[in-house]
């Protein structure tokens with residue numbers, strides 16, 4: 001068996017015998033790396049209660065910020081049990097076990113590490129790699145969480161996130177990794193489009209002639225999702241009457257199609273998605289509390305693209321590849337990638353995807369894709385462009401401030417800026433005057449003139 005890689009750190013001072021016994025019984029420890037983090041690998045921290053020091057909490061906080069999971073085992077936890085456990089959990093520990101009070105602790109730890117290892121393996125499968133692009137820690141943690149719910153539970157899931165963050169894709173992931181066999185289909189219902197006139201026929205289905213306009217019999221979502229997954233997009237928009245009926249079907253596993261006299265059985269996993277704060281909707285009386293409890297056994301918050309900016313280049317590359325499926329993908333100019341990475345996306349991943357499709361549509365030939373391929377309606381206004389670079393703009397302001405403090409007047413400042421811009425561009429163009437002039441929008445003579453003047457100074 002291949003043991004999962006873990007890192008471990010030992011803070012024990014008084015419990016060496018128990019510690020040695022535990023380490024000896026852990027098969028996983030054979031693949032361990034002592035004392036320092038291993039990217040994406042879980043950690044094991046061993047300590048005595050008296051040592052819940054800043055060092056331990058600091059280590060846990062660091063691992064937590066990197067979205068790495070940690071198991072803490074405490075050895076001599078007699079007096080302060082819950083206090084210590086809370087402290088460790090608040091510092092970011094994923095699991096805390098008390099050596100004295102956890103029967104077969106080595107098995108529990110092995111099982112936990114193996115589960116995490118399996119999840120890590122599932123993260124590498126084609127389904128995830130192809131559909132759910134992203135390497136940021138926060139995104140990987142979201143994926144881990146969803147895979148764990150899908151694989152190790154049958155519970156319903158509530159996915160909360162802004163529009164375009166990938167909620168529907170994640171619901172497909174839950175269905176994909178659902179181990180139930182035989183497995184039914186995933187059925188998607190957009191609750192914003194449910195018409196009250198059809199009195200829930202989307203869900204229940206109807207018999208031919210059940211109501212005016214029911215020309216043919218229709219199977220509803222409850223039937224189609226049997227043994228599978230029912231994905232309710234924008235579940236917060238579901239009319240109150242249908243909320244009550246949905247709750248009854250989830251609880252009883254039975255429903256009656258409209259116009260039919262017989263009850264039918266259905267079992268499905270419910271995945272709801274919303275970009276609203278559902279608990280607020282409950283307080284405002286627009287969402288039933290009992291249904292809310294029922295669907296929120298697991299709540300998963302999907303990060304916005306803003307929270308995982310470092311994923312933009314990867315996502316952009318993937319969307320360019322998709323958009324150029326039928327022709328060779330030219331290279332992508334670095335300035336375009338830099339712009340895509342610092343721009344803001346209210347519509348999240350969907351907006352990025354659509355922008356790239358429009359850029360691809362504009363591009364002709366095999367030359368690199370550049371800023372000039374951005375359609376005019378998508379181009380930023382000059383002011384926004386400056387404001388979208390706050391950190392460098394701050395530095396820029398600071399630099400000017402320092403120069404002004406040295407007593408330079410505006411003409412001297414302009415001269416200095418021009419000279420610096422020329423020098424930087426010449427360096428970038430490896431001394432080629434014509435190219436530098438072209439880039440700066442001035443003549444080669446202007447550059448030569450400044451070079452000569454500088455030599456004379």
Ligand SMILES: Nc1ncnc2c1ncn2[C@@H]1O[C@H](COP(=O)(O)OP(=O)(O)OP(=O)(O)O)[C@@H](O)[C@H]1O
Nearest residue numbers: 131132133134162163164165166167168169349350
């Ligand atoms: N991590 C990702 N990797 C690749 N494509 C993604 C990713 N996340 C989202 N997408 C793509 O972005 C688009 C929007 O995703 P999706 O429909 O899942 O978002 P949503 O949160 O359900 O949106 P809405 O709330 O508006 O229904 C889809 O085309 C999807 O394929």
